[in-house]
Amino acid sequence: MAEVDFERRLERLFADAPDYPDAQGFADRIEGRLNRGWTARRWLIGAAGLAGGIIGASQLVMSNLFQRAEAAEQSAKVLTQGLSHVTSTSDMVAAISGGYGLWIAVGLAVVAMGFAVSRVIEEI
Amino acid sequence: MPGAMQSSLASLHDVELCSYAAAGERRAFGELVRRHGSGIRHLLRRMGAQAAEADDVAQDAFLAAFERITEFRGEGTFAGWVKRIAARQYLRRLQREKRLSAFAAERGEDEADPSVGDAGDRIDLDEGLKALSPAERLCVSMCYGAGLSHGEAADALNLPLGTVKSHVKRGLEKLRARLAPGEGVVLEGRRGNG
Numbered sequence: 001m002a003e004v005d006f007e008r009r010l011e012r013l014f015a016d017a018p019d020y021p022d023a024q025g026f027a028d029r030i031e032g033r034l035n036r037g038w039t040a041r042r043w044l045i046g047a048a049g050l051a052g053g054i055i056g057a058s059q060l061v062m063s064n065l066f067q068r069a070e071a072a073e074q075s076a077k078v079l080t081q082g083l084s085h086v087t088s089t090s091d092m093v094a095a096i097s098g099g100y101g102l103w104i105a106v107g108l109a110v111v112a113m114g115f116a117v118s119r120v121i122e123e124i
Numbered sequence: 125m126p127g128a129m130q131s132s133l134a135s136l137h138d139v140e141l142c143s144y145a146a147a148g149e150r151r152a153f154g155e156l157v158r159r160h161g162s163g164i165r166h167l168l169r170r171m172g173a174q175a176a177e178a179d180d181v182a183q184d185a186f187l188a189a190f191e192r193i194t195e196f197r198g199e200g201t202f203a204g205w206v207k208r209i210a211a212r213q214y215l216r217r218l219q220r221e222k223r224l225s226a227f228a229a230e231r232g233e234d235e236a237d238p239s240v241g242d243a244g245d246r247i248d249l250d251e252g253l254k255a256l257s258p259a260e261r262l263c264v265s266m267c268y269g270a271g272l273s274h275g276e277a278a279d280a281l282n283l284p285l286g287t288v289k290s291h292v293k294r295g296l297e298k299l300r301a302r303l304a305p306g307e308g309v310v311l312e313g314r315r316g317n318g
Binding site for chain 1: 148150151153154155157158161162163165166167170179182183186187190249264265268269271296299300303304
């Protein structure tokens with residue numbers, strides 16, 4: 001029993017450590033390193049998201065999407081002209097299917113892709 | 125950090141701070157470091173590290189603990205968990221610098237007279253540890269300071285279990301002679317084969 005008591009006493013002695021005078025500075029140094037690491041990680045994630053967006057956009061360009069989209073746009077115009085005889089709300093459809101609408105959609109797709117890539121990397 | 129935020133963190137329990145830290149709150153982790161940094165640094169010095177080396181290893185241990193904070197289940201104390209990380213990191217450093225084999229090969233000569241000291245007046249573990257050989261000091265500190273079992277210490281040190289037990293036994297005998305000279309019981313270490 002005496003040895004058990006001594007070992008418990010030893011554990012208590014080990015647990016009893018003095019407070020170092022530079023304890024605050026030590027903690028601040030570690031917090032600083034954590035903050036630097038976090039900032040670097042955010043930059044890395046942002047850069048990866050940007051790279052992902054650029055790659056996504058280049059893939060869209062390389063896949064002749066725009067030629068296909070222009071063909072679809074022509075079809076949409078024909079359809080819109082047809083619809084304009086049916087109802088007046090077709091003005092809105094025409095605006096969306098016009099050239100600007102297409103480019104805005106592509107831009108939004110790139111941003112969304114970049115955001116999605118960023119989120120995936122952050123989760124990993 | 126604003127003083128109000130710091131004081132509110134200071135009122136939280138370690139487990140609450142850990143959950144904040146797990147959510148990425150670095151100030152909460154800073155509060156944990158403020159609370160337990162000295163204990164970790166002192167343990168490493170007790171294991172035989174020089175002051176600057178102990179601070180380096182303690183920093184690395186805390187950074188590793190932050191990265192792995194979600195693994196801390198609150199089954200033991202946060203300080204105990206970090207102490208185990210720190211002890212293992214110190215051993216890895218010794219291995220990297222080829223110093224561990226010198227520690228392990230060392231046979232524990234009685235370089236200090238264990239009867240010398242004023243343990244009756246004041247328990248001084250730090251002084252007592254100085255009377256131990258480096259290997260004894262390392263093994264005793266790992267088992268009683270970092271809370272590792274003999275088996276875990278043997279694995280971490282890459283030593284046979286029997287060797288670790290011998291170091292611990294001799295170390296405890298020397299410490300007992302210094303800290304409790306009136307009690308002449310032979311110590312085996314109750315951590316057994318664990």
